[in-house]
Amino acid sequence: MQELLNTLTLGSIYLLFALGMALAWSTIGILNFAHGAIFVFSAFSAHFISDFVPLSMPAIILISVLVGATLSALTQWLAFEPILKRSKNHRSAELRILIGGIGVAAIPIALVDWATASAPFGFANSSYSTQVYEIMGLRITNTSLIVIIAGVGIAVGLTLWLRRSRQGLGLRAIGVDSETASLMGVNRTVMAIGTMAIAGGLAGLAGALQVFQLQAMGVETGDQLLIKAFAMIVLGGLGSMAGVILGAFVLAGAESLIFAANMGTWVDAVSFGLIFLVLLVRPQGIFGRQEVRRT
């Protein structure tokens, strides 16, 4: 039971990180490789300010979310939109956005690296303190509860918003065919910048909550999570937010089981091996739709 609770917490951390990335990728088609850098830079910005002024948890989260949203929206406006406009076709645009994302990511990461001299940073100066509860033999912290509620709550909320709201419908339309969506009155540019702002805000939220949960973050943390998030999205099925939720908890569950078996150095090999096996059977991912090619 304790392992299940640990899996739920770890899965929620993964989920919070992956949600923003999945949202942008599955709707406006932006696979943002700067997502990890935005995640790190947002948390670092909150750390930087909280070092001068002791801040509460909500204030730290707010700063991190705002920085993430701003950085992500600026990335879309100043980097990805010009790339999209100048690309001749969808395939070349995708490749250029990938490379552009890597380029953009290098800047905030270099700044954090320089400012921290590669030392881990956290919110040691925050007024928030973690409490441990023991309920029926299970140990859980207040931070874990916040992470689980935030992760699952936002994931479900986002899924419902995409499925049922008018804006969600517009976004999904862009994901299917952006030109037709534009003809139907969807303003692709505004929607794309807005989506990237939400994705960045989620990265900021994930960054702040991860630091509260794990106490520290290293400058390379974003890159490590980026690969896992990529795997979760592909496993769950691109375009399916429910798939991302499942992917996050499957990966966290696999990792917890491997750790429980004391095979810690096999975590990536076994977890990603399992994902590979699933994709052999269902290349579109667990909840992904089969692609139909018309000739």
Added chain:
Amino acid sequence: MSVPTPRRHLFKATAVLASVGLLAACGSTGAGTQGGGDAGGGIASEIKLKGIYDTTGPVAYAGVGASKGAQLAMEEIEEQGFLGEDVSISLEEVDTAGEIERASSEFSRAVADPGVAAIFGPVAGQQAATVAPMAEQSKVPTIFNQAGSEGVVIGDYTFRGTAPMGTYYDIAAEHLEKEGLTDVAVIYNGTYPTFAEIGQEIFPELAEKHGLNITSSQAVQSNTQDFTSQAQAIAQDKPDAVVMLLIAPQSVTALTQLSQAGYDGQVMATSVQAAGNVAQAGEHAAGLMYPVDFSAAQDGELAVDFVKGFEEKYGETPDAYAAEGYDSMWWLARGIKASGDSSREGIRAGLQQVAAEGFEGVMGDLTFEGNDMRVSGVLVEWDGTDEKLVTQ
């Protein structure tokens, strides 16, 4: 101790092999050039050194620290007229920024410059192991700090001014034995070579030697970020102590989660936790112990003077990386003085002569196995805000 090295791709290795091949093809181009010294020996009035290490990127802390220590030592050497009244030393630094291929190309350029008498090499293990064959091939004496990997000190021209962590980890096991903390759980980063070696080979041997019983040994990866499961398992077993061999961000999380899981025994870590790297763990890190090759809390005369001089120059307390850079520069100066020759060959001979005799540095009595430095190390305790000495 060695610093973590990022993952690299095949094309980088190819570029490096090409560089080594080019040097080999050039034959004795490097060997024939004598930098910084008179053609017939003697100490040149200007000795030109090159520093090729990370001053930005993931292991910048090691490169920056070593650089600051070396610069301070250079100032002292010149002020004291240690090599002669009119002898000056210059150190031109190049940032490798965590890139193997950049280290390789900058190293190629440095060895091709006949004015360069010696090189301070990369601090990252993989970069150092890449350029070490080039140093041997071109016969340029190269001193590495950190870079604890295999394949770094490989011949007459490669030297290391940092004792590998495993060589002084004995003081940790000795302390546990002395305190009667015999049941020990080990958690280590199995994908980080230095920690994997200590966790799998060195510490089990030390445990046997000191009568310690390893109750559990858990390996994690460098990208493992959550230690809840491991911490709860350890807390349930209640060992007397935990040996924690993790990189800096991991150790903050692991310490916090061990504490949250209810574990209140002794945690023994590594020098990676020095220099305030566990400060973010706050109260959870109080009482943490780790062996280091240098601590600013050391009270030896040379160490006290070094700390004072460093604080005056930089306005901050020196860390182990700075001490290693400082002692390495003094090793070089002593070597030049011993051989009376600042040419590449003279420096090589002098460094080996000093290594054979050993000398007293800020890290204590420095001895050598071949060209590789050894220190006895000290055990320190982190009290939540600062380090204090446990052993002398």
